[in-house]
Structures are given as C-alpha cells and as structure tokens.
Amino acid sequence: MRKANVSLTSLKIFMVLLLVFFASGVSAPRALALTDSPVITKVTPNSGKLAGGEILYMDGKDFAQDLKVYVGNKEAKLITYYNATRLKVEAPPGDNPGTIDLKVVNPDGTEAVLANGYTYLAPPVLIPAITNISPNSGKLAGGEFLYIDGKNFIQGLKVYIGNKEAKLITFYGDARISVQAPPGDSPGKFDLKIVNPDSKEAVLANGYTYLAPPVLIPAITNISPNSGKLAGGEMIYIDGKDFDQGLKVYMGSKEAKLMTYYNATRIKVAAPPGDNPGTIDLKVVNPDGKEAVSANGYTYQAPPVLIPEITKISPNSGKLTGGEFLYIDGKSFIQGLKVYIGSKEAKLITYYGDARISVQAPPGDSPGKLDLKVVNPDGKEAVLANGYTYQAPPVLIPAITNISPNSGKLAGGEMIYIDGKDFDQGLKVYMGSKEAKLMTYYNATRIKVEAPLGDNPGTIDLKVVNPDGKEAVLANAYTYQAPPVLIPAITKISPTSGKLAGGEAIYIDGKDFDQGLKVYMGNKEAKLMTYYNATRIKVEAPLGDNPGTVDLKIVNPNGKEAVLANAYTYLKDPAPELTSVTPSSGLLAEEKEVFLSGVNLKPDVKIFFGDNQASILAYYTDGYMKVKAPVANAEGDVDILVVNPDGQSYKLKSAFTYRSTSDPNDRVDTPADVGSTKITNIITPSGAGPINYGYGDKWRVDDFVPVTFEGEVTDQNGNPLPNEKMTFRFLGHLKAEGIKQMEFVTDANGRFSFQMILPAALGEHVYALPMGTHYYDIVEIEFYEGIYDATQPSSARIIENVTDRDVYHYGLSIFP
Structure with a gap:
C-alpha cells in the first residue's frame, strides 16, 4: 500500500470544507480550530x-x-x-x-x-576640550564677559579662573559657552578650567590674564564758573584728566558734593557754603590718594547789602477782627522776612519775590491807624508810617422779615429759610425755648436752620440772637402741626408664596405705613429690609412652621394695624432626587468614597446603601455630595435611599454593587494615565454655552450659586478613562478666598459631572452693550490627576491637554 503525503495546505482546505458542511445544518460533536505561532x-x-x-x-x-x-x-x-x-x-x-x-x-x-x-x-564618554577664549584678558576687578569655544561641553558644567568660579551666563551648546570673569586677587596669568557634571574636565594653562590697574595722577585744567555766592550751591564744572570714580573734591577745607561723574576728564560738583568772602584752593583727590590742586581756583563773593522799601499796601484797611489778606509791594524783600502791623506780627502767606509779598492781618486792639514794618533776616527793615487802618465794627441790630415754611411736623427736622437784615456770623436761633441748628449762613440777610423737636402742637415765637446779644423776635412765627393718625392698609404683596425655610424678599404695598412699624407673617415677625415710603416696604419672610397659608399683619408704632388674611403661602419643599452614583461598585469592607449627584438634597439628608446608613464626607451643594459607602455583609446590588429631614425620600434602584473581590474587568487607576480633559457643558443660572466678552469664546460661570461642570477624561490614545480620581481647581481673584477645588471620579464611560458654589467675582473687566454693562473676571481653571494638596503640590499631576484653561467669572450687570 502506497503511503500518502498530506500537505498542511490540503489539511486546511479539508477543515474549511468540514466547517461549511456542519454550517449547512449537520451538527458536529465539537468545533475544530488551527492556530499558527508568530x-x-x-x-x-x-x-x-x-x-x-x-x-x-x-x-x-x-x-x-x-x-x-x-x-x-x-x-x-x-x-x-x-x-x-x-x-x-x-x-x-x-x-x-x-x-x-x-x-x-x-x-x-x-x-x-x-x-x-x-x-x-553604552553611552559615549565625553571629555571636554577648550580651543579658544575671547577676550583672554581683563580688569583685575573682574566683570569681563568671556566666550569659551571647545567641544563636549555639558549643561550644568562649572568654569574656574584660577581657584575662583566664573558665573555661567549662557550655555549655547556643546561647543560654546559665555561666562563672567570673577574678581582677581592679583595681576597675572591663570589657568582656565571647565568641569562637566560627570567631573570630566579640561584645563587651558595660563588661559586668562588679569591686567594690573593703571596709576591715575589727576590734574585740573579749568573751573567754570570760578566764583559764586557765599551761601554756596553753585554748580561747578571741573575739567582735567585722570579723574577716577569715587574721587572727592574739596573747596578750601570743605568737601563739595559730587553731582555727576561724566568721565576721567570732567566732573560736576555743588559748592559748599563758604566761611568768608575771598579766594580758596580747589582740590581733587582720587580714591588711591593721588590729588590735584588749583591754587586760588574759586572765589566766594561777598553778599550785597539789601535795604528793604515799602511802596504800596492793598487793601490798606480792614476789620478789627483781622483776617484781611494784604498785598505789600516794594523792593529788596528777602525770604525769611517778618511783617508787623503795629506791635503784632502778620502771618506771611506768600513770598512772590523780592518786590511783592502777601500777609494776613492779625486782630487789632482798637480802631485806628498803625505803622506797617517789614524786617529782613539780616535785621534791615522798612517802615510805612500809618500804613494800615483798623476799622471800627458796625453795630448790627437784626430784624426778621420772612420765614419759609412757617409750619412743620412736631418731630422737627424741617429746613427753614429765615430772611431779614443784620444777621451776624456766629448768631443763634431759637424756636420757642429750643435752639434750632444753624445749617447755612448765606449772608447778613438770609440763613437756613433745622427745626428742633416740638413739645406740643401750636404756634411759637422765632428769635435770632447775634453774638453781641442784639436780637430780633417774630411772634407766633412758626406752627408745629399735630401728627396725623395713621391707620395702615395692605393692598398687595409680591410674591405671595415662598419656601418653608423662609428668606424670600417680599414687597408689601398699601398706605399709611409709618417708620418703625413691625410686620408679622402668621405669629412670627418678619425682618424689615427697606422702608421706602408710606406706601411700600420690603421684608424678609421668616421660617415657616408648616406648609400652608398665613395672615400678614402690619403694626404701626402707634398700635394701629392692618391684616391681610391668607396673604402668603409657605410651599412644601420639593422632594429629593438622585441622578448618578460614581463609582457605582466597591468591595464589601472597603468603605469606598462615592460621589452622589441629584437635586434638593438637604445638608442633613440621610443616605442608605440598602439597610445601612452611609457617612457624609462632604456636602458641596444640594446637588452634589461625597459619602463613605458602609460595610456590607453580602455581595450584590443594593438600592440607595436618600431621606430629607422633612421625611421626603427618593430611592435609586440597584444603584451600587458590593463585591467580595475586585472585578477583573474593572480598570485599575494607574499614575500618569490621563491624556486629556474636556469640558462638554457648564450649567449656570446666567445661561448656557460659551460667550464672547471680548477675549474669545469662553464658558461663563456665576458666583454664589450652584454651577454644574460636565465633561470627559481620556487616556493618551483618546480612550475614555473610567473610575479616574481627579481634582478641579478654580483660581478666583478674591485673594485666598477665591481659590476653590472639587474632587470627582469619572463614571464607567469616562464622563464626569460635579456641582460647586463659586466665590465672589471682583468685576475686573467691563463689557459694555447698548442694553447694559457686564462686570466679570477672567479666571484660570486647572484639572489634576489625583487629589491636589496645596501643601504637597507634587501629590497630583496637572493635565496640560485640556479644552479650556479659563472661564468668564460673571459678577453683575448694570442696566440703564
């Protein structure tokens, strides 16, 4: 039997056919897979x-x-x-x-x-080398700027001339630096050494020379001017050579004040006062003791002898009480002079020059003519016989011709104009037996007084008494009117309802409202904010006992009152609501910090995770707070219940998940993983969306009210970062009180939403529109990864990649 060769490719094709076969409806015992290693x-x-x-x-x-x-x-x-x-x-x-x-x-x-x-x-080892120094010499006092060329210079290096460190001015690169030469100890050549931070060094032997300072022997060639007043103060220019900075100048035995050192050939001094008229030597002494003398170089001139003379006095007469301003013309008047009228000195008002002065006449002893004398500081004097006349004062007998108005309130305070003649300054006015306050003395024919409090309704005499005791009386001149009996009435209140917690500003309209009245809402007194007039007041609603309507009562100081039945309604507080929980899970015994967002959450609200009450860590606003999740005994989802003090509650179903171990799918917060932060919305009472107040489009935020910030946090690759703990900082301009910060944690989608109350705006910027003028600040905002601590700023990392770096902090608007 022949052995078959089955290639890997054939096997793959066979597997694909099998998968197509089973996909057509034939069930397979299990799936087959083939994976290749990389x-x-x-x-x-x-x-x-x-x-x-x-x-x-x-x-x-x-x-x-x-x-x-x-x-x-x-x-x-x-x-x-x-x-x-x-x-x-x-x-x-x-x-x-x-x-x-x-x-x-x-x-x-x-x-x-x-x-x-x-x-x-391996990193290369850099050995520095010096190739050139320019300049390679300078003053022993140091301060020369040197350019050093070479190679392998490393930032952080140090430069030494001899054993003294030179100040590094500029590090241009690894081949050039500039330094400032330190002061030298003695003239001569010194090694120049560069030491890199890794201790590698380069030395240029005898690389820099400190030059010996030149020896300056001064000489005087000209003095201008070469004479002046014995009192000194003349500005003198001295020309010559080898004048050294720090020199001193003597005129006779007295040092002259150096005003300007121009250069080694010219200086300017102020001549000191001389002892006697005549010529004196002028000497210039350099700091090294070398000197130059110009014998008889300067002459102090003898002062001229001035004999004063009086040619005219205007005016040449005045009141016996004195105070008249006199102009005295003449010649050879010297500053520091004194003026006498008779035996009394007149006060010098202005020294115009040697030909005119002004003085104020002193009080005279009796009417008549007196000599006027001017005495210069040197004792020389001028006398104008019978130069000034004190006039006898007239005898004033006052009379009253008219008063307006001639009647007013028993409480007094009326402004009364009194016309007549021979009213003298310093007079007193009486209405009946009481003195009226003098408000204005216009002249001898008119005065204005304030009516004092009357004793009873009816007419009284008005009397004017001059300082010399002469008086005028107008019988039955003024009538104190009986006060009207005010019976108040209420016609309207606005608004007619408000929060049970009180604090609402309420405007009450009606009639015969008397100053000093009291207002009651139900059985509680309302605080009077403003008494506008007899027909309108503004009060602040007190804390209500229960929701429902109450009567409003006004009581005048005379006991007369007005009641408006069922005038005001205390509204039931709105129920609380919970909208989000971040983070939404934690370990059984972790006691995790959790941020809750919602509405109408009271400061003393109670929070329950299932049956267990949570601790409130921070109450920010009625829509945002931080709590500590209580320890739980079992895993699973629990409801979060919020209960306000009035008993109203809200339950968010399955809002938090307890686990016995960490969820492997949860993202672990690691340092420096935040890439960017973006604000997507700001909810504030003055309006939503960015606005342009002249500095580009920016978000606008209000002061003293809850403001909600919404946005998202992403990593370096733009992916959302869930469960990221962050800090927001608002750098307001009201000193330390203006800086506020808020902690928050992103949700499962990397989004955030937090609410805070911002501090007062200063109104540093103005944006004027035809309909009104807006006052605002431009305030920087910052986002940090982690929790920012002002005592340890490095504990959190600032996020540089943000959509917004500042906002318009709105203060107020003024409308025409």
Missing part, C-alpha cells in the same frame, strides 16, 4: 540608546492584533499595528548595555522569540 524575521534598527525611545520596525508573520512586544523583560509600547507581518514599537529604557532577546506574544498566548535580537548601546 515568527520574527527582522528588526530595524537592531540597536539603540540605553535611554530607550528608539522606534523599531518588526517584520515577521502571524502577528495578531492586541499582541504585546517585550525587549528583554520590559514591554515595548506598540505604536502601529500595520498587519500580520509588520509592527512599529518604541524601545523601553534598558538596564545595562548589551544584547537581549526580542519577544512577541499574541493574545492567545502563542509567542515568538528572536534571541539577541536587540542591542542597547
């Missing part, structure tokens, strides 16, 4: 840096999608799966130089190994 035929390149990062192309056959590639015992990152015969991967960092195996592992466990398939190359 093969690696080539790797390009087959070597690379020890630091990794090399892009490798691998050729072979039977490469399956989702395979893994290992270089030695480290997994290489799969960049591109082209097909079953070609891959592109990124080499991981190696541990040591040398050759290692390459391995491909298909998802079914079959693998291929290319022995010694890849070589990690």
Whole structure:
C-alpha cells in the first residue's frame, strides 16, 4: 500500500470544507480550530540608546492584533499595528548595555522569540576640550564677559579662573559657552578650567590674564564758573584728566558734593557754603590718594547789602477782627522776612519775590491807624508810617422779615429759610425755648436752620440772637402741626408664596405705613429690609412652621394695624432626587468614597446603601455630595435611599454593587494615565454655552450659586478613562478666598459631572452693550490627576491637554 503525503495546505482546505458542511445544518460533536505561532524575521534598527525611545520596525508573520512586544523583560509600547507581518514599537529604557532577546506574544498566548535580537548601546564618554577664549584678558576687578569655544561641553558644567568660579551666563551648546570673569586677587596669568557634571574636565594653562590697574595722577585744567555766592550751591564744572570714580573734591577745607561723574576728564560738583568772602584752593583727590590742586581756583563773593522799601499796601484797611489778606509791594524783600502791623506780627502767606509779598492781618486792639514794618533776616527793615487802618465794627441790630415754611411736623427736622437784615456770623436761633441748628449762613440777610423737636402742637415765637446779644423776635412765627393718625392698609404683596425655610424678599404695598412699624407673617415677625415710603416696604419672610397659608399683619408704632388674611403661602419643599452614583461598585469592607449627584438634597439628608446608613464626607451643594459607602455583609446590588429631614425620600434602584473581590474587568487607576480633559457643558443660572466678552469664546460661570461642570477624561490614545480620581481647581481673584477645588471620579464611560458654589467675582473687566454693562473676571481653571494638596503640590499631576484653561467669572450687570 502506497503511503500518502498530506500537505498542511490540503489539511486546511479539508477543515474549511468540514466547517461549511456542519454550517449547512449537520451538527458536529465539537468545533475544530488551527492556530499558527508568530515568527520574527527582522528588526530595524537592531540597536539603540540605553535611554530607550528608539522606534523599531518588526517584520515577521502571524502577528495578531492586541499582541504585546517585550525587549528583554520590559514591554515595548506598540505604536502601529500595520498587519500580520509588520509592527512599529518604541524601545523601553534598558538596564545595562548589551544584547537581549526580542519577544512577541499574541493574545492567545502563542509567542515568538528572536534571541539577541536587540542591542542597547553604552553611552559615549565625553571629555571636554577648550580651543579658544575671547577676550583672554581683563580688569583685575573682574566683570569681563568671556566666550569659551571647545567641544563636549555639558549643561550644568562649572568654569574656574584660577581657584575662583566664573558665573555661567549662557550655555549655547556643546561647543560654546559665555561666562563672567570673577574678581582677581592679583595681576597675572591663570589657568582656565571647565568641569562637566560627570567631573570630566579640561584645563587651558595660563588661559586668562588679569591686567594690573593703571596709576591715575589727576590734574585740573579749568573751573567754570570760578566764583559764586557765599551761601554756596553753585554748580561747578571741573575739567582735567585722570579723574577716577569715587574721587572727592574739596573747596578750601570743605568737601563739595559730587553731582555727576561724566568721565576721567570732567566732573560736576555743588559748592559748599563758604566761611568768608575771598579766594580758596580747589582740590581733587582720587580714591588711591593721588590729588590735584588749583591754587586760588574759586572765589566766594561777598553778599550785597539789601535795604528793604515799602511802596504800596492793598487793601490798606480792614476789620478789627483781622483776617484781611494784604498785598505789600516794594523792593529788596528777602525770604525769611517778618511783617508787623503795629506791635503784632502778620502771618506771611506768600513770598512772590523780592518786590511783592502777601500777609494776613492779625486782630487789632482798637480802631485806628498803625505803622506797617517789614524786617529782613539780616535785621534791615522798612517802615510805612500809618500804613494800615483798623476799622471800627458796625453795630448790627437784626430784624426778621420772612420765614419759609412757617409750619412743620412736631418731630422737627424741617429746613427753614429765615430772611431779614443784620444777621451776624456766629448768631443763634431759637424756636420757642429750643435752639434750632444753624445749617447755612448765606449772608447778613438770609440763613437756613433745622427745626428742633416740638413739645406740643401750636404756634411759637422765632428769635435770632447775634453774638453781641442784639436780637430780633417774630411772634407766633412758626406752627408745629399735630401728627396725623395713621391707620395702615395692605393692598398687595409680591410674591405671595415662598419656601418653608423662609428668606424670600417680599414687597408689601398699601398706605399709611409709618417708620418703625413691625410686620408679622402668621405669629412670627418678619425682618424689615427697606422702608421706602408710606406706601411700600420690603421684608424678609421668616421660617415657616408648616406648609400652608398665613395672615400678614402690619403694626404701626402707634398700635394701629392692618391684616391681610391668607396673604402668603409657605410651599412644601420639593422632594429629593438622585441622578448618578460614581463609582457605582466597591468591595464589601472597603468603605469606598462615592460621589452622589441629584437635586434638593438637604445638608442633613440621610443616605442608605440598602439597610445601612452611609457617612457624609462632604456636602458641596444640594446637588452634589461625597459619602463613605458602609460595610456590607453580602455581595450584590443594593438600592440607595436618600431621606430629607422633612421625611421626603427618593430611592435609586440597584444603584451600587458590593463585591467580595475586585472585578477583573474593572480598570485599575494607574499614575500618569490621563491624556486629556474636556469640558462638554457648564450649567449656570446666567445661561448656557460659551460667550464672547471680548477675549474669545469662553464658558461663563456665576458666583454664589450652584454651577454644574460636565465633561470627559481620556487616556493618551483618546480612550475614555473610567473610575479616574481627579481634582478641579478654580483660581478666583478674591485673594485666598477665591481659590476653590472639587474632587470627582469619572463614571464607567469616562464622563464626569460635579456641582460647586463659586466665590465672589471682583468685576475686573467691563463689557459694555447698548442694553447694559457686564462686570466679570477672567479666571484660570486647572484639572489634576489625583487629589491636589496645596501643601504637597507634587501629590497630583496637572493635565496640560485640556479644552479650556479659563472661564468668564460673571459678577453683575448694570442696566440703564
């Protein structure tokens, strides 16, 4: 019998026919399968840096999608799966130089190994060298900027001239740097040394020379001006040579103040005050003690003798009480002078110059003419005999001709205009026996006063009394009116209903509302917010006892009251609702942190996972909170029940799953796996969607109200990241109080939704429109992978790839 040869290809065709046969309806005892192991035929390149990062192309056959590639015992990152015969991967960092195996592992466990398939190359050893220094010499004081050329310079290197380190200015690359020379100890040549961070060094012997400083012997060639006032202060320019910075100048025995050092040939000084008129030597002394002297180089001039003279006084008379402003003209007036009228000094108001001054006349002792004298600081004086006249004061006898209005409230406060004659400043006004407050003294014929509180309704006399005791009385001039009896009435309230918790602002309209009234809603007093007038007030609703209608009552200070029956309705609080739970599963004894989203969740709400109550870790808003899942005894799904203090509740069925072991399908949160964060929606009271306030389209958020942020988190390849713990930070501008942060965890689809109340906006920016003006800030926002801790910022990683880096923080709008 002849032996049959059955090829692998024939066997595969036979298997396909079998599968077609069974697929036509004939049942088979079991499915048959044939799997080929992968093969690696080539790797390009087959070597690379020890630091990794090399892009490798691998050729072979039977490469399956989702395979893994290992270089030695480290997994290489799969960049591109082209097909079953070609891959592109990124080499991981190696541990040591040398050759290692390459391995491909298909998802079914079959693998291929290319022995010694890849070589990690040892990093080169770089020995620095110096080829040029420019310049190669400089001042002993240091500070010269040097350019050093060579090779194998490494960032972080240090440079030394002799034993002193030079400051690195710029690292241009591995062949050039620039440094600043340190101060030298002595002139001469010194080695220049470069030391790389790995301690490899290069030395250029005698590479840099410190130059000896020149010896400067100063000389004076010109002084301009060469004379001036004995009081000093003259600006003097001194020309010469070899003037050194830090020099000193002496005029006689006194040092002159150096105003400007222009250069080695010119300086400017201020002359000190001289002791006596005459010539003195001028000396320049350099810091090294070398000096130059110009004998009799400067002359102090004797001051002129000035004899003052008075030619005119305007005005030349005034009130006995003084205070008149006088202008005195003449000549040779010197600053610091004094002026006397009679024996009393007049206050100097303005020194205009040597020909005019102004003074204020002092009070006189008696009417009449007095001498006016001007005395200069040097004692020289001028006298104008009988130069100023004090006038006798007139005798004022006041009279009242009219008052308006001539009646007002018993409570006083009315503004009253009084007309007449000879009203003197400092007068007093009496209405009956009580003094009225003087509001305005217009002139001798009109004043304004405020009516004092009256004792009883009726007419009273009005009296004006001048400071000299002279008075005027208008009998029965003013009438205090009896106050009206106000009986309040309520015509309207708005709104007519509100929350049981109170706090609603309510406007009440009616009539005869009196200041000091009280308002009651049911049996509780409402806080008066604003008393507008007798027909409108605004109050704040107090806390209600129960849902339902209550009477509203206004009580005036006189006890008169108005009641509006069943005027206001306290509404029942809305029921709570739970919309999402993140994460939605945990281990029995894990006590996992869980974020709950919903509406109408009160601060003291109770949360139950099945029959067990959860601990509240953080209450953010009535729509967002963080709890600790209680320990459970059995695996499976449990309902989450929320119960508000008023007894209203909501149950989310099968909302949380307890497991005894971790679900192998759950994604494990690993460090640095977040690639990007995207905001998809922001829900805020002022409106949805991005807006442009002049700085481009941005999301807008409000202050002091709950704001909901929605979005998604993806990995480096754009895939959703479930169960990712993140932190959001809002960097508001109200100092430390403006910075708020919120923790959240993504759901099973990598999405997030959290709610928070943002701080006040400052209104740093203004956006004006015809219908109104908007005030807002531009506030940075940040997303972090992990939980951000301000005391340890490195505990979380900031996400750079985000759709939004700032938002418009809306404060208020003002409408015309």
